[in-house]
Structure formats: structure tokens, C-alpha cells
Amino acid sequence: MFGVRKDNIHKKGSRLARSPVDPRRALTLRDVSEASGVSEMTVSRVLRNRGDVSDMTREKVLEAARTLGYVPNKIAGALASQRVNLVGVVIPSLSNLVFPEVLSGISAELEDTGLQPVVGVTGYAPEKEETVLYEMLSWRPSGMIVAGLEHSDAARTMLQNSGVPVVEIMDVDGPCIDSVVGISHRRAGLQMAAEILAAGYRRIGFLGTKMPEDHRARKRLDGFQEGLAAAGVQLADTEFYSGGSALKKGREMTEAILRRTPDLDFLYYSNDMIGAGGLLWCLENGYDVPGKLGLAGFNAVDLLEGLPRRLATMDSCRREIGIKAAQIIAGHPHSGLIGGEVIELTPVIQPGDTIRRV
Amino acid sequence: MFGVRKDNIHKKGSRLARSPVDPRRALTLRDVSEASGVSEMTVSRVLRNRGDVSDMTREKVLEAARTLGYVPNKIAGALASQRVNLVGVVIPSLSNLVFPEVLSGISAELEDTGLQPVVGVTGYAPEKEETVLYEMLSWRPSGMIVAGLEHSDAARTMLQNSGVPVVEIMDVDGPCIDSVVGISHRRAGLQMAAEILAAGYRRIGFLGTKMPEDHRARKRLDGFQEGLAAAGVQLADTEFYSGGSALKKGREMTEAILRRTPDLDFLYYSNDMIGAGGLLWCLENGYDVPGKLGLAGFNAVDLLEGLPRRLATMDSCRREIGIKAAQIIAGHPHSGLIGGEVIELTPVIQPGDTIRRV
């Protein structure tokens, strides 16, 4: 309320005047407007390609912005326009190979919608998921893509109240918040069981992760067991692991389970990576695959193509899932919250060379 | 300037009054403040744990925020405080396996600094890198971590003018913008050449990616050739690929190069993935590894642990790089732009079982 302040008030509205030379300060619209001799609004219009601006003015402004090296401040823009071009993507892990592929589908589809994915990783921990969601929602994104259907109550509530379109991905076995895109892992397990039984295998072992938070793996196992049970068959043995190089673990687990239960005639792995390790181990140790011992994994990762034999697997439609999810978000009319899409993709069994032909 | 507007002015400062019931509208500080009977400022203080607030008030506010399900608006907060808790991380790819590991180092280190990584992927394309940088800088992040030293002029200028700390990672062979953390790929190539020559190999082939934008692979090759040249040895043959399953490509390339130049006694692969494919192919086809034919890759990915034989490789210190880079950003005093850190990590050769012992 003293001189200095009051004086400046006259300069431009109630804004303080800028010191003319302050190299450290980030540029604003104001700098560009002064450099090009038009109002801030006009500069804003030019930079966003919105509204009518004469070609001459446009050129002048672009030139000024370029030479100054101006980068717009989206924080201010977003606050003023109530629009944010970000889409939150929440996944459990990046090292899983599966999720980067989903991501790549999302990015590709979002590419020219002006929307941008922002990734958050939960490490399969519900509390971390909560934190990540909270953090993301606080940026008021245009949409959220979240892996899985299982969330804490708090997380679910946050998503519901957020007012942004939410797409849960990967899994369709359960109730969703808004929209879902995925496959039925239960059914995937069931199908694989049917395939294996049809090929005549009966002494079947399962090898998977110890993680109870990997609900999709669990559902596959559930479906698998159900499929076996329908034919009066039970799992003959199981082996679980956690952490470490999946390929190596696959070897170790395979050796362990076959040592414990030598008469197994099929090994169903919860993912291709441990499956590949198992396959290598079996081949090295002279097992007759698929004659005496069948093998199958899950995911259809492209690493399998380089193996000595093609492991039986099942495509989990990862890229497709990403694409569809992105389409739902991108196509979302800006306020008419329709939501409620449920898209179930159907994975296809790729029998490869590790299930014997009937 | 008409009735309706003027009337509202009296309600609360110059803010318009809210319609009391509008379920779709996102919550604001105001809602919490009204629900708890204190000012917005006090609510803000409570939610940020800043300044003095009595325990009673704090409880009241937290209670109200919780029951309403309030999520703060970081956009507004960031604009007002000129502080953003985001760190931009720009990498060429997520499917490379190497980058998720760097990322995991970054995340881990940033975990309890309040900073959050935001990932952008360039697909090895300079134009895309420019776009991604522009996009990220427009959110005024607290720091930027960018893979590689090679950028377009525009990109470099943007980063320099941005006023935020910049850490370039992975590679130290060249001039940097602000800080760097990485290894010398040239020296890595040199070292590997020395190792191979010391083991007595002389007819050496190189297998790598066709991508000219992968500067680090190129530098390794340069260093490798330089190392050979110093001993009067030249590359006997080379084979390049692009796209597809790296494991499979490794097989195909290995077959191709050995068919073309059967007397090769060593194959140097530009990454472990194709190296692994090559190793599998060589073993299947009865090559005497490492007696008659030596093999080496690069990166020390943990997939190698599951292979029938340990491929010679070199650790690229990925996680370590992520950690150091994050430390630089996190430790950056908020305004005293020191910068200029140069951290060179030293990769270690892991001879494995595919280079013969001397």
C-alpha cells in the first residue's frame, strides 16, 4: 500500500510492471504481446489457432514468440480454460513388458487427439495406487485409464467423484466404475484347460507368481482349475515364485516341480517369461516336449518367437486394449458423461509346438 | 455490469456465489471452508501442513475434507505458488527394457522428495523429442531428465532457456546442457575390444541396429573399432537389423553373418537381446562357444541369467544412472542454479561363459 506499489497500478490494469531486464524470469504472454505490439489476447489466439486473426498479425506474433523462445504456461491455461489435455494411466509395473505394450497402444491412439498420457506406477500396492490416483486427479485430467478392477474403497470413491471418465483395463471379470476394456482372465484359464484336456494331458501342474495382488493371474488360475474340475481333473502340483529374473525362475521352478512330481505331463505357466525359462530347461534336459510333457504360458510376448520351439500361449490383446481404452477417453463428449462402455476382447490360443496335436 | 452480477459481488469478495446444489461441479477449497466454518486460507494451511493451525481446527477441516471427498486442485496451487512437483523424464522407448530400469531408479530416488516423474517417449525421433520437451516444459516442471546428449538446436535452446535444472543421462561422450550422468559408450566399446583381443580372437564381426538415431550404440561401435584398430585389427563383417522380435533377429542375423563369413571367431552384439538370440542359435547349431566362436552383448539385462550359458556383457549402470540423476534434481536448491554436475559411471565387463579364458 505504499508508493512503489500504487505507482505501478497505473501501468496496466492492476498488474505490477515488470523490471525490463530480468533474464531469469520465465517468459509470459505479456512479453510476446509487447514484442509484437498486440494484446495478450491476440497472442493467445494465435498460439492456440483459435478465433480470427489476420495473417499479418499472426505472422508478427509467431515471429516474436519464436525469437523469444516463448513456451506457453499450461498451468495458467488449464486453470483459465478448465481444460487439461492429460490422461492419467495407472499401471502396476513397467518391467512387466505387458504394460509398456498397453501404453504404446494408448499413446498411438491418443497421438493426434491433443491428449497426452501420463503414467503412474503402483507396484501392485493398493496404498500406492491410492496415492498415485490422488496425485493424478489433483491435476484434473481429461480421463483416467486404470489397470484392473480391484481398488480400495477410497480409490474407487475418488474415481467416482472425480467427474472424469474412467476406463478400467485388462480385466472384465467384475464390477466396474465407469467403462472397461479387457479380456476375461477366468475364461482364458478355462479355455486353456479345455485345450490341454482335449490334447489328452491329465497330470497337470501350475507355475505362477506368489503375488496375491496380481488378481488377473489369480483369475486365470481360478478359471483354469474350474475348467479342469469340470472334467474331473485336479491340479497335480503347483509352484510359486516372487522376484528375480523371470527366465531363471522359470527354470528353477520347473526343475523343482518336476523333481517333486515327476509324473506331471503338463506345465501351465502364469506368464510367458517363466514359461520360456521352463521350456529352455526342459529341452536342455531331454524332456519329450510336447510328447510326454506339454507346456503353455500366457501373453504371447514376442520374445517367444526367438525360442527354439514356439511355446503355446494365449494372446492377451494388450495393444488392442490400450487402443480401445484411449478411444473411449478421446471420444468422450466433453460433458455428456455417457460412460458405461464394456468391451470384452477375446484372446486366441496359439498352440505353438508345446501342446501335442490330437 | 448489470444487476445479477453486481448483486453477487457482495457475497464474498468479488467471487460469484455458487449455486448451493450442483453435484457435477468439482469441489474447491471454498466448499471445504464452508463445510468446516473457517476461511479458505486455513483449509489450505491444513491440507498442506504449513503454518500454525490449532489442533481443533485442523481436525475439523480434515474431517470436512474427508467426508466431502475433496481433492486439491494442483493446477491452481501450482499457478499461485509457482511451484510444480513434477520432473519430466524424456526417453526414446519403453520397450527397450533398459529405460524402465532407469525409470525405476528415478522413481525410487524421488519417492519421498515429494517430486513426481512424468514420462515422455520420443521413439528415437528428434522431432518427437522436440514436441515432448515443449509439452513438458509448458507444465513448468521442477527439473528435466533427458536421455542422450544429441538434441536438435531448438530442443537444446528450449532446455537452456527453460530455467529448470536439466540432467542428460546415459551417455557422457559429448557436450552437455547442464548436468550429465552416464557412462562413456565409446570407452565401453574400447574396453570390450581390448578384452576380446586379449582372449586371442581376431576375426571379429559386429551385429547391431540399423537405427542411426541410437547414438549410444554408434559410439560403442566407434570405440570398438578404434580399439581393434589400435591392435591392427579390422571388423571382418557387420550385420544390421531393425524392428521385430530382437531375440529372433539375433538368430537370423547370426545365421546370416556366419553364412557369409564362416571364419569369424567372435560376434559382438550391440545389445544383449540380439546377443541372446545369437547365443541360442549358436548352441543349437553346434558351434564351439567360446572355443571356436566367442560372443558378447551389452547391458547386462537380467534375462541373461536364464540362458543356458552366461553371455559376456557389460553392465550399463542403468538403475544407478536413474538414481544419480534424480538426486541431482532433488538436491537442486530451489533457485541457486548451480548445475554443471558431470558424473561418469564405469561399467564393468562380465565375461560370463562366452569369451574363452586366457
Next chain:
DNA sequence: CCCAGTGCCGTTACCGCTAACATAGATGAG
């Protein structure tokens, strides 16, 4: 009894940009 110091909370003035409206000049129909 006065006043500096402290704990707690409110007020004011922005942050940098954009929606919505206002306005000046050019244009064309009547």
C-alpha cells in the same frame, strides 16, 4: 499497566492465461 512476542486465523492481491463480451473499422444491403 504497557508493550513486545506468540499463536491462530483472516484479507488482499496476485499467479498467467482464457471465456465472454465489448468495440472499432470495413462492408454491403436497402
Next chain:
DNA sequence: CTCATCTATGTTAGCGGTAACGGCACTGGG
């Protein structure tokens, strides 16, 4: 020539928070 219409640009009022400061009730030392 007048006035509605259109184009190109400017003005105003926020968006939802936070920094900085102000004020009030208490407290304790002089």
C-alpha cells in the same frame, strides 16, 4: 447515407489456489 453484419482486436473478470501481510486475543517481563 444509414444501419445491421462481419472481422479483427481489445477489455474485463475470473479460474482455484497461495504468499505476504494484518489483526486479534493472550502471555509474561519490566
